[in-house]
Amino acid sequence: MTENILEMKNISKSFPGVKALDQVSFDLRPGEIHALIGENGAGKSTLIKCLGGQQMQDEGDIYIDGKKVEITNAKVSRDYGIGIIYQEFNLVPAFTIAENIYLGREYKKNGMIDRAGMIRDADEILNSLGQENISANTPVFKLSTSQQQMIEICKAISTNSRIVVFDEPTAVLTQKETELLFQIIARLKEQGVGIIYITHRLDEVLQLSDRITGLRDGVVTRTINNGPDVTKDDLVAMMVGRKLDAYYPARTVEPSDEVIFEARNFSYRRIFSDVNIKLHKSEILGVCGLVGAGRTETMKSIFGVLPHDSGEVFIDGKKVEHISPHELIKHGMVLLPEDRKNEGLSLMQTAAINLCIPNFDQISKRGLVDSRLRSKFVDKFFNLLSVRPPLPNRLAINFSGGNQQKLIIAKWLARNPRILVMDEPTRGIDVNAKAEIYNIMNELTEQGMSIIMISSEMAELMGVCDRIMVMYEGRFIDEFTRDEFDEQNLARAQSGIRVHAS
Amino acid sequence: MKKKFNLFTWLLDKRELSLTLLILAMAVILSFTTDTFATRDNIFNIFKQAAITAVLACGLTFIISGGGIDLSVANNMCLASVVLCMVYNATQSDILALLVGVVLAATVGALNGVLVTKLGLPPFIVTLGMSNIASGLALVVTKGYPINFSNKSLMFTVGQKSLFGIPILILLIPFFTLIGQFVLRKTVLGNRLQACGGNPVAASLSGLNVANLKILTYTIGGIFAGFAAFMLAGRINSGNPSAAGTVGMDAICAVVVGGTSMAGGGGTVVGAMVGAILMQLIKNALIQYEVSMYWQTAVIGIVLVCVCALDLVTRKAGEAGQK
Numbered sequence: 001m002t003e004n005i006l007e008m009k010n011i012s013k014s015f016p017g018v019k020a021l022d023q024v025s026f027d028l029r030p031g032e033i034h035a036l037i038g039e040n041g042a043g044k045s046t047l048i049k050c051l052g053g054q055q056m057q058d059e060g061d062i063y064i065d066g067k068k069v070e071i072t073n074a075k076v077s078r079d080y081g082i083g084i085i086y087q088e089f090n091l092v093p094a095f096t097i098a099e100n101i102y103l104g105r106e107y108k109k110n111g112m113i114d115r116a117g118m119i120r121d122a123d124e125i126l127n128s129l130g131q132e133n134i135s136a137n138t139p140v141f142k143l144s145t146s147q148q149q150m151i152e153i154c155k156a157i158s159t160n161s162r163i164v165v166f167d168e169p170t171a172v173l174t175q176k177e178t179e180l181l182f183q184i185i186a187r188l189k190e191q192g193v194g195i196i197y198i199t200h201r202l203d204e205v206l207q208l209s210d211r212i213t214g215l216r217d218g219v220v221t222r223t224i225n226n227g228p229d230v231t232k233d234d235l236v237a238m239m240v241g242r243k244l245d246a247y248y249p250a251r252t253v254e255p256s257d258e259v260i261f262e263a264r265n266f267s268y269r270r271i272f273s274d275v276n277i278k279l280h281k282s283e284i285l286g287v288c289g290l291v292g293a294g295r296t297e298t299m300k301s302i303f304g305v306l307p308h309d310s311g312e313v314f315i316d317g318k319k320v321e322h323i324s325p326h327e328l329i330k331h332g333m334v335l336l337p338e339d340r341k342n343e344g345l346s347l348m349q350t351a352a353i354n355l356c357i358p359n360f361d362q363i364s365k366r367g368l369v370d371s372r373l374r375s376k377f378v379d380k381f382f383n384l385l386s387v388r389p390p391l392p393n394r395l396a397i398n399f400s401g402g403n404q405q406k407l408i409i410a411k412w413l414a415r416n417p418r419i420l421v422m423d424e425p426t427r428g429i430d431v432n433a434k435a436e437i438y439n440i441m442n443e444l445t446e447q448g449m450s451i452i453m454i455s456s457e458m459a460e461l462m463g464v465c466d467r468i469m470v471m472y473e474g475r476f477i478d479e480f481t482r483d484e485f486d487e488q489n490l491a492r493a494q495s496g497i498r499v500h501a502s
Numbered sequence: 503m504k505k506k507f508n509l510f511t512w513l514l515d516k517r518e519l520s521l522t523l524l525i526l527a528m529a530v531i532l533s534f535t536t537d538t539f540a541t542r543d544n545i546f547n548i549f550k551q552a553a554i555t556a557v558l559a560c561g562l563t564f565i566i567s568g569g570g571i572d573l574s575v576a577n578n579m580c581l582a583s584v585v586l587c588m589v590y591n592a593t594q595s596d597i598l599a600l601l602v603g604v605v606l607a608a609t610v611g612a613l614n615g616v617l618v619t620k621l622g623l624p625p626f627i628v629t630l631g632m633s634n635i636a637s638g639l640a641l642v643v644t645k646g647y648p649i650n651f652s653n654k655s656l657m658f659t660v661g662q663k664s665l666f667g668i669p670i671l672i673l674l675i676p677f678f679t680l681i682g683q684f685v686l687r688k689t690v691l692g693n694r695l696q697a698c699g700g701n702p703v704a705a706s707l708s709g710l711n712v713a714n715l716k717i718l719t720y721t722i723g724g725i726f727a728g729f730a731a732f733m734l735a736g737r738i739n740s741g742n743p744s745a746a747g748t749v750g751m752d753a754i755c756a757v758v759v760g761g762t763s764m765a766g767g768g769g770t771v772v773g774a775m776v777g778a779i780l781m782q783l784i785k786n787a788l789i790q791y792e793v794s795m796y797w798q799t800a801v802i803g804i805v806l807v808c809v810c811a812l813d814l815v816t817r818k819a820g821e822a823g824q825k
Binding site: 052054073074075078090091092093094095099100103104105106108111112113 | 687688689690692693694696697700701703704705706707708709710763768
């Protein structure tokens, strides 16, 4: 048995309200590919950030070559021979490939920066990765996404990293590029580099890895050796089974057969394609999928915030001519964005003003705000959704996440919408507030409203929705009605394994 | 993968070259259409007027390509110029005057940087405030009167005399430009400063101390303002607390027209210098064609907005072409 190159022992890390990692232990041997799997929010990224020096663990120790180390910042991490290829690239767009690769450890010659030397060596690294057609003197902003990822790999190789972490590397790659990446990974492995491979694609896990560790809710479920008898179902079992942590109200209304909203054939570049959605009156439709599956982009595009290459929207069976937020709001559809702090609320203004922003017509007379109408309006919605504390003049930033979400819902309810699209409406809010939001959703459908809810929490979708559509790599690949809800099946579909025949 | 050659984007890429060509073209047209343009006095005048803007723009290139903005350089220079005149009058030492001026301006710059990075205040507000503070202090220490000094001083020589038949002010343009260009492009430090502007996250993940590097960009901007202060005093033969005028805005325009993106990252000092000369040439052209001088600022503004718009359009076209 070879000595571990890396050992992470009993790592714990908490953020306000969540325990992201709880006594996680993980190890890596030289020349090994160790896959790390888990659902969105399971704690994979947090673990890697501890390794990369972007965050410090609260508890637990990290050992490299058996020696205990303190990884306090990115530079320390690099000096220990850890190279991390993050999902978001960290490149300076205006700089050349060579300048990016050697940023922070530039070559010097007579006190000056030695660009020629950096370009020469960078070209060599590029060649060794089969990228003969790119010159290291090219500015990075001219590169495609996959080429940019290649530069991140070059960075890791150029520091002679002995531990290389790939975080969802194939999400942005084509089939051919993926094959090339696998060759590179195989070569690194031969050289004795230890590789941590994070992905949602279970095929890749089975194809590449030597060992597999599953994370769920910040806890390691199992670490297994990969082998011919390991199946995708085994992997799914390592990821699912999250605790039910909220109370779901019983649905008190049956969706009718009437289709109130329909999106047909929405496609945009390689982000999503052939998206078809039918929403019935009084229905809560769940949309699930892994991060990067294109859920948010699809809904934003249908709402007209993002562009689309093709697609039509029908409301009440009538085609909506110009797809734009303005037009869809007029037709009674509203979108509650995922990023509520940036896109949903004006945080540094009062709750009352936030409520009034899209509703000035209801509180003004002859173009002037009528303060009596205004306070009546604000009180009405504060009471309706029981926003707490009931202080309309408090700044939005000072409300809790759950109450901020209520404010956003309230502000759009005033427009009397019939179709509500909610993107991750309960992310980052506490259990009680979640239950309140679910109740509000149920009540709204009682009044005839229809809701599309995007969520990464499968338990929540199963608890609240009448129907769940599963998105995988930009397509809806499967659909489940309430009596078919099953966490294993949903997790399979999310990983690209269709349960129903198409 | 062969890309179609696009002359237009190529010219925008090679900003220094295309601006120089534009300047030459304008110069040729002006020489043929006016009698007064192609005279030694007029040409010298253009460059003399461009000199101070160019030196300020050199320093500003560091700040803007480092991801910041500084609205206070002109008034910072003004304050330094009156102070160094007072120091000169008190000590009769040019070296001491220059030293005090540069150190003062650098300190003001560094203070901007500290407020921006350590307190996290927006650079626009910090430097706008600093601009007013510097301008106010210049008035306070002078009580509003210009400070005269003896024409035996080095300042006077720098501002008014010639070397090899060329005014010294003009010779200082390439001098400071080359120093700036060297530091920004040829040293590791310059490279790191630009990395901070291009992508602060990437820079810090590469182990750079982004806050300190940013403070340094503001300090360098201040140092250039300090030297510009010495030149300014010489040129107007006094320390004048209200000499800033539009030179600060002209300098920002010069940097942006010269190819430095307001978003930080790229940019060259040579580009900023050529930009400063172009600005002055445009003003001069308006005079040659007897357009009311009130139009000058408006035209500079139009040029700035047009260049930014062009930049954006071509960059978007470039991105679309990639997919």
